[in-house]
Structure formats: C-alpha cells, structure tokens
Amino acid sequence: MISVFPVEGLPEVDAGDEIAELVLQAAGLEEGDVLVITQKIVSKAEGRLVPIDPDDPQARRRLVLSETVRALRQRDELIISETRHGFVCANAGVDLSNVSRGYAALLPVDPDRSARHIRDAVRARTGLEVAVIISDTFGRAWRHGLTDVAIGCAGIAAVVDLRGTVDATGRELAATEVCIVDEIAAAAELAKGKSTGNPVVIVRGIDRRWFRESSVKAEVIRPYGGDLFR
Amino acid sequence: MISVFPVEGLPEVDAGDEIAELVLQAAGLEEGDVLVITQKIVSKAEGRLVPIDPDDPQARRRLVLSETVRALRQRDELIISETRHGFVCANAGVDLSNVSRGYAALLPVDPDRSARHIRDAVRARTGLEVAVIISDTFGRAWRHGLTDVAIGCAGIAAVVDLRGTVDATGRELAATEVCIVDEIAAAAELAKGKSTGNPVVIVRGIDRRWFRESSVKAEVIRPYGGDLFR
Numbered sequence: 166m167i168s169v170f171p172v173e174g175l176p177e178v179d180a181g182d183e184i185a186e187l188v189l190q191a192a193g194l195e196e197g198d199v200l201v202i203t204q205k206i207v208s209k210a211e212g213r214l215v216p217i218d219p220d221d222p223q224a225r226r227r228l229v230l231s232e233t234v235r236a237l238r239q240r241d242e243l244i245i246s247e248t249r250h251g252f253v254c255a256n257a258g259v260d261l262s263n264v265s266r267g268y269a270a271l272l273p274v275d276p277d278r279s280a281r282h283i284r285d286a287v288r289a290r291t292g293l294e295v296a297v298i299i300s301d302t303f304g305r306a307w308r309h310g311l312t313d314v315a316i317g318c319a320g321i322a323a324v325v326d327l328r329g330t331v332d333a334t335g336r337e338l339a340a341t342e343v344c345i346v347d348e349i350a351a352a353a354e355l356a357k358g359k360s361t362g363n364p365v366v367i368v369r370g371i372d373r374r375w376f377r378e379s380s381v382k383a384e385v386i387r388p389y390g391g392d393l394f395r
Numbered sequence: 396m397i398s399v400f401p402v403e404g405l406p407e408v409d410a411g412d413e414i415a416e417l418v419l420q421a422a423g424l425e426e427g428d429v430l431v432i433t434q435k436i437v438s439k440a441e442g443r444l445v446p447i448d449p450d451d452p453q454a455r456r457r458l459v460l461s462e463t464v465r466a467l468r469q470r471d472e473l474i475i476s477e478t479r480h481g482f483v484c485a486n487a488g489v490d491l492s493n494v495s496r497g498y499a500a501l502l503p504v505d506p507d508r509s510a511r512h513i514r515d516a517v518r519a520r521t522g523l524e525v526a527v528i529i530s531d532t533f534g535r536a537w538r539h540g541l542t543d544v545a546i547g548c549a550g551i552a553a554v555v556d557l558r559g560t561v562d563a564t565g566r567e568l569a570a571t572e573v574c575i576v577d578e579i580a581a582a583a584e585l586a587k588g589k590s591t592g593n594p595v596v597i598v599r600g601i602d603r604r605w606f607r608e609s610s611v612k613a614e615v616i617r618p619y620g621g622d623l624f625r
Contacts, residue, residue, distance in 0.1 A: 167399040167586050231570075238623040245623060253537040302571065306624045307483040307538040308615050310554040310574025313580070314538070324540040327592070328585075341532065344540025345585065351542070352582035354557075354574065355601065356397050362557070371585065385538050393468040393475060394536045394624055 167370040169356040171363035178364075181213040185286035187366055196293050199371050201353035203364040204301040204316060205263055207279045208270045210351065217261070217269045222390035225259065232257035237395060241351065244288055248395070251386040252316060253302045273299065276317025277380040284319040296376060300350035307395065313354035315381050317344035322346075322375045323384035344385060345375060396601040397420065399586040401593035408594075410442040414541060417594055426523050429601050430513065431583035433594040435493055437509045438500045443464035447491070447499045455489065458499055458547060459589035465506040481546045481616040482525045482546060503529065506547025507610040514549040526551035526606060530580035536624065543584035545576035545587070545611050552576075553614035574615060575605060 172192040178184065184202060188194070199213035208214065217225045226244075230236070237253060246257035250272065258272040273279045279295040287295050299317035315323065326345045353366035389395060402422040404409035408414065414432060418424070438444065450456045456474075460466070467483060476487035480502065488502040495576065503509045510527040517525050529547035534540075556575045583596035619625060 167582070167584070169397040169399070201585075269614050286549060302573070305574070305577070307617050307622055308544075308574060308577070309617055310572050312574050312577050312578065312616060313528055327587075340539050343532070343584065344535070344538060344542050347535070347538070347540065348581035350396070350583050350586065351578035352399070354573065355578050355582065357557075385540060387537050391471060392537055 167352070167368065169352050169366060169368050171356050171358055172365040172367060173363055175206075175363065175365060177286055178209045180209065182210045182213070182225060183286060184210050184365075185283045185290065189190050189287065189290060190210070192292065192365075192367065193368070194287065194293055194295055194359075195246040195369065196368070197295070197371065197373055197376070198293075199296045199298060199349055199368040200287075200364045201285065201298045201300050201350055201368060202280075203357075203362075204258070204272060204276070204299055205260065206364045207276070207299055208275050211279065212274055213271045213273060214268045215271060216263055216267055225256075225261065225269065229256045229259050232259055235289075235395070237391070247389070250276070250316070250382065251388065252303075256302070258301060272316065273300070277319065277382050280317040280319035294320065294376065296371070298346050298350055298353075300353060302354075313350040315344075315350045316384065317381050318346045318379060320376055321349075321371070321379060322377050323379045323381050325338060325375055346381065346385070396492060396597065397582070399534050399582050399596060399598050401586050402595040402597060403593055405436075405593065405595060406440045410439065410444070412440045413516060414595075415513045415520065415601050417519065421521060422524055422595075422597065424517065424521065424597070425526070425599065427472055427599070427601070427603055427606070428523075429526045429528060429551060429579055429598040430517075430552070431528045431530050431580055432510075432513065432597060432598045433587075434488070434502060434506070434529055435500055436492065436594045437503050437506070437529055439494075441503055441509065443501045443503060444494055445501060446500045449497050451545040455486075455491065455499065458484045459489050462501060465625070476617070480506070480546070480612065481535075482531075484531070493624055502531070502546065507549065508547070510549035512546040523552065524550065524606065526535055526577050526601070528580055528583075530583060532584075535567075543580040543624060545574075545580045545615065547611050548576045548609060550606055551579075551601070551609060553609045553611050555605055575601075576611065576615070595607050
C-alpha cells in the first residue's frame with residue numbers, strides 16, 4: 166500500500182533556509198519515504214526570487230523571454246517556452262503567485278541538484294535513505310487541466326520499465342517505460358490540501374527496487390529534435 | 396491521508412463480465428473510494444477485441460488508421476493519433492499486449508459511459524457512493540516515459556480549481572485548474588504491482604468535495620483547434 170500525506174506546519178521559507186531541516190522539525194520521516202517538494206519553496210530557499218516592476222505590464226513578459234531558450238508557441242499573454250533546462254512549459258515557469266508583490270520566482274537553476282542537496286541533508290542528519298522529487302505544475306498538450314510533474318529528483322529512478330518482457334499471455338512485450346517520478350509528483354498534489362496547500366508531501370510505500378541514482382535531466386527531458394512536437 | 400492499493404485476485408475478464416461484480420467479490424469497498432480501472436479489462440468486458448492477422452505486418456497499421464480521425468505525426472511504426480473520442484495518443488490506443496494472439500484491443504467506445512456503468516453497478520449492489528476512473532497509459536509531449544491518465548470518469552470532478560482566488564500573500568491568483576482524474580490515475584499506476592499488474596486499484600481518502608457528476612469528454616479533452624499543438 167502507498168500512503169500520501171502532507172507535512173503540516175512548515176514555516177514560510179526564506180533564502181538560505183535548509184529545507185531538509187525544516188521538514189525534519191515538522192515530520193517523522195522513515196527509510197524509503199519519497200519527499201515531494203513544491204518548486205516554489207526550493208526557489209525561495211535558493212534565492213531565485215527576482216524583483217519585477219508590478220506596474221509595468223511588459224516586465225513579466227521580458228522576464229519570461231529571458232528564461233526562454235525557444236518560444237514554441239505564443240497566444241496572448243501565454244508563451245509555451247523551452248527553458249534552459251529543457252522543460253517545455255507555460256511562461257518558462259516564471260511565477261508571481263505566492264511571492265511578495267514586486268517579485269517573481271524563477272525555477273531552480275538545476276532542480277536535480279536541488280533534490281540531491283535535500284536528500285543528502287536528510288541523510289547527513291538522520292542516516293535515513295529517502296528519495297526527493299522537486300515538483301512543478303505543468304499543462305499537458307491536448308488536455309485541459311494542469312498536473313504536477315517532476316522537474317528534479319534524487320535517489321529514485323525517474324523512469325522504470327514496469328512491464329517486464331512477457332505479458333500474461335506469454336506474448337513478448339515492448340518495454341513500457343513509465344515516468345514514475347511524474348506519477349509520484351501527481352499523487353502528491355492530491356494530498357497538498359486546499360488553497361495554497363502544504364508545499365511538502367510524503368509518499369510512503371514506493372517499491373524499494375526503484376530507489377537508485379537518477380535524474381530528470383538524464384531520463385525524462387527529451388532534447389530538441391528528440392520528439393515530434395517541436 | 397490518501398491510501399492507494401491494488402485489488403488482488405481478480406479473475407481474467409471476458410466479454411460480458413460485470414467488472415463491478417468481480418471487484419466486489421475480491422475487495423471490500425468503502426463509501427468515497429475511487430476505483431481506478433485499467434482500460435484493457437473494460438475493453439475486454441465490452442467485447443472490444445477484434446481479430447487481427449498476426450502474420451500480416453500491415454494489419455495493425457490498418458487497424459490503427461481505422462481508429463484514427465487525424466494522424467498528427469508519424470515516425471516508423473508509430474502514429475500519433477487523434478481518436479474518435481478526441482484523445483491524442485500513440486497508435487489510437489490499439490493494443491496487442493495482454494490479449495490472445497490474433498486479437499487486438501480497441502479503446503472502449505465511450506469510456507465515460509463505461510465508468511458510469513461500473514459506478515452505477517456498485518451503487519445498485521451495495522448502496523455505496525464510489526467514483527470510477529478508466530485509465531490508460533499515454534506518452535507526454537517533450538518528456539520520456541509514459542504515465543497513466545484518465546480516459547473516462549464517473550462520480551468525481553475531472554478538473555477542479557485547487558488554489559482558490561487569493562494566495563497566501565493576499566495577491567489575486569488566476570485559477571489553477573488541476574486535472575485530478577489524471578493525477579489519481581497516475582497515483583494508481585504506482586500501486587498496480589510488477590509485471591502485468593493488477594488491473595484495478597483503489598484510491599481511498601480523496602477529498603469528498605470533489606465528488607460530483609463530470610466526464611473526461613466534457614472537462615479534459617481539448618477540441619481540435621482548442622490547443623496550440625495541432
């Protein structure tokens with residue numbers, strides 16, 4: 166059985182805060198837990214807030230373009246960006262919600278590194294082996310509604326072949342490569358709670374065979390030219 | 396807390412079987428449970444297996460094209476199809492795995508209706524209000540690895556606004572429309588178990604305020620012309 170529950174009572178996160186420390190003060194972790202951490206607090210801890218003139222309607226657009234390697238599509242205020250990391254998402258992940266007026270939050274420079282840092286900090290303080298996923302909220306082409314996905318991970322396979330090589334009828338199967346870090350990020354979103362939610366969720370009971378070194382960059386991001394929709 | 400666990404010991408499903416009956420024989424359901432049911436067994440129960448010549452390399456392609464309204468992209472054996480339902484997925488969801496040699500499984504004709512049928516059958520037999528999601532495994536543009544998504548639902552909102560209208564700093568927020576049925580389908584995939592897995596997973600503890608009439612067709616599928624990538 167898999168259990169999904171939020172870490173309640175976390176304080177506001179500021180630049181320089183050690184997220185692992187805050188989580189350990191608020192929750193009892195167990196070996197094999199997966200911590201799913203909202204990108205926003207990682208960006209805050211890493212000082213990725215930048216000032217933005219709230220009265221200049223073009224300021225946000227300029228900031229988005231500065232974070233965009235390629236603008237895949239544009240419509241009105243919306244830019245579908247390819248970011249420096251290789252993510253394809255709305256407005257390069259630049260976010261003005263849940264930050265002070267006059268500031269915008271940028272994505273972490275290297276979310277896999279952010280995840281490793283938090284995983285290592287938990288290990289150093291407790292000796293526990295946990296996995297960490299940094300999540301953000303992306304749209305999905307051809308479908309309404311956003312879902313949380315993984316933008317960084319540490320200590321857990323990003324993609325695993327869940328189906329083996331032979332199905333129940335003995336027929337040979339093509340590999341079914343499943344992006345489990347996206348599925349875990351999605352599961353976590355359901356347990357954040359209402360309104361702005363709790364920014365850290367624990368997912369307990371994930372198959373321990375999936376725990377290994379990995380990264381979203383290496384296993385999930387398709388390079389330019391590696392897909393059919395750019 | 397949300398709990399996610401498989402229904403174990405389900406028999407093979409054949410045409411005409413009542414899936415609700417099989418689930419009730421195998422598991423103890425509770426009010427407010429969400430049953431996530433793999434498309435494959437729904438297609439089997441609804442007689443959506445069609446004969447296909449296993450020695451004709453073009454047979455599958457012809458079948459895929461017959462299920463495709465628009466072929467958005469093609470590369471080698473892969474066709475990115477828009478199906479009659481409006482789903483955009485690989486090979487129109489035509490699947491040769493986990494069916495007898497010489498047969499292929501097509502998607503249910505109306506997966507929302509399939510979900511309603513199972514939800515109604517549970518209610519008729521037990522008086523319990525449960526929600527039902529029919530799931531399938533789709534790719535995600537720009538990312539490696541597949542994730543389970545909802546192709547039909549009953550008794551639960553497909554999309555909800557999780558963030559309210561004001562964030563923690565008092566700033567007005569644009570709506571954050573989250574596709575919770577995709578997130579629940581993703582969570583369920585993690586608990587199916589290895590190899591071919593258990594085709595039904597129970598997700599318990601989902602916010603009861605999300606229980607209402609809804610459908611994937613009405614709330615999730617973007618019509619042709621309603622997105623930026625067709």
